[in-house]
Amino acid sequence: MKIRYSLLVAVLLSATVLGWAWLRYHRFADAPLAGIHEGESLVVARGDNLFKVLDKLQAQGIAPGDRLLWQLLAKDTDAAGKIQTGEYALTPQTSPRSLLLAMRNGKVVRRMFTIVEGWTMRDLRAALRKVPLLEQKIAEVDDAALMEALGQKGQPAEGRFLPETYAWTRGESDLDILWRAYAAMDRELDAAWADREDNLPLKNRTEALILASIIEKETGVADERPQIAGVFLRRLRMGMRLQTDPTVIYGMGSRYAGNLRRADLEADTPFNTYTRAGLPPTPIAMPGKAALRAAVHPAPGDALYFVAVGDGSGRHVFSATLGGHNTAVRDYVQRQRAQRDAARTGAAPQ
Template sequence: MAASRRRRGIGAFLALLALFAGGAGYWAWDRWQGFQRDPLAGLEAGDGYVVERGDSFARVLQKLREAGVREGHDLEWQLLARRLGAAGRLHVGEYALAPGMSARDVLINMRDGRVVRHRFTLVEGWNIRELRAALRATERLRPDSAGLDDAALMAELGHAGVHPEGRFLPETYFYTRGDSDLDLLRRANQALERALDEAWAARAEDLPLRSREEALVLASIVEKETGIAEERPLIAGVFVRRLRLGMRLQTDPTVIYGLGEAFDGNIRRADLQADTPYNTYTRDGLPPTPIAMPGVAALRAATRPAEGDALYFVAVGDGSGRHVFSRTYAEHNAAVREYVRRYRERFPR
């Protein structure tokens, strides 16, 4: 009887031990599943970290902790990384942390190199000084161009002896942290060359332009004269007709460009009379180089201008940015007087 009771006691103990072990195993398994799939607590939009070349997995975990990730033991992160094939395959780069991300999401991003992509927008009508200033202010780009003057910059891009103005296509370019600004400029230059080739290949017949380079110059003037998309072909048409007739272009943006950094925001009669290579009031034909970065629409307008008979244009004066187009000088003078009247109504002294 005593032996029987002892056996029953041992059996009950083993059953209890098995039940406890099973419960602990279930608890550990449930914790493991939750660690993989549950959103990490405390993450906010804008959080992130950078994996640098030579970082160990332990160092990356430390950066995650510094970024606010508290969940999981280091061993759990290591086991999950091995399970996902991420251990030893973490891509260098900048990574975002966002609300709702799980440990699994974080590791898959690093395994697959889903780095943060930043935007740089090259604005239509910028000149080379404005472009280079914007690049200098972009902290996540490596400033490899900073020590190069314009001539050295173009040589570095494979265009030695080419003036840099107008050679980069206005567009939004994506890059990752640590990319070289030279790589971005190279892509913008290649995009411009493709767009210019396409526009020149589709050009209208009998254009008074001898080369694609002259088309680029004209497009840059059109770009600076208007921000209204539908007006670009109209303004290009005015300049093309003037070139055919041997009339001077007489466009203020070229004069302003010729003044360079001396331009203080006001163009004066003396400026229009001061001869520079870019003064289209004192010199015939096109200026020697582009005066800004033209976009695709301006390139197309310069090579396929609108038909018509207008030889003059002036701003409406109502703040819309639109222009009045005139066929004769008398009509143009009347439009100028109307512009002055409207301007004075808007900005009384």
């Protein structure tokens, strides 16, 4: 009887200890880690193992707890030896289990960078320089060296990066984003050119890109893009000069102070479409998908001129004759004058 009693006591003790250990393990696995503040993250570098990760947590003021339990949990979650590099979000609710699963599955923090339609290369570079935590590789290289780094030696950089939102992760660089944006533009341009209308006065897809960049800078009104494309393509077909202000402004570079003068329109540069026939030598901005489509699918019609309405809508008046265009220009000038007068007097413009 004494032996049976002793065995029973031993079994009960073992069960109690195992139960306590099981409870402790599961409380550890699913309890929030102490010391995490909202907005924190953990960066796992190449070669970091579980113990290095725990050291990093501790260095950030986060109490990781028992390392043996971490090892057991890593085996239980199949995370042992499978921790992926990257940045991982930490919240006050993050538990050892959720963190190990995130690191096993590579659920890294994905940040976003947007290239805006109509940006120039100068705008794009300036925006990339301002992105926190993004490694800077292109700041000290010119556009020619940048394109060579992308495997496109001799190709102009302007217009070659598709306006879109791109995801990036900690440890990536501005060059990584530009590589994705270049590849995206290459695909979109190939698709647009393959789907172009017949008999366009464009020699190749580069000319389509150049025209699309001009369309992008001329209007932000979606339904006007094909109309503006039609005007420019008719002019190209007839041998008329494009006479578009955005190309002149681009050619002026830093000399442009916000206002075009007659002398600027008469000063010859490779981008002055008032003094030179045909398209400028390179794009003048980053065109979006809609502008690319418009360049190869112009709206039908006979308009050869357009001018802004001037009412703040961003829309234009299209004319088939110079006389009609001159009338539209006079209306625009009168509307602008009325708005300036109203601003001075405080009255509503008529």
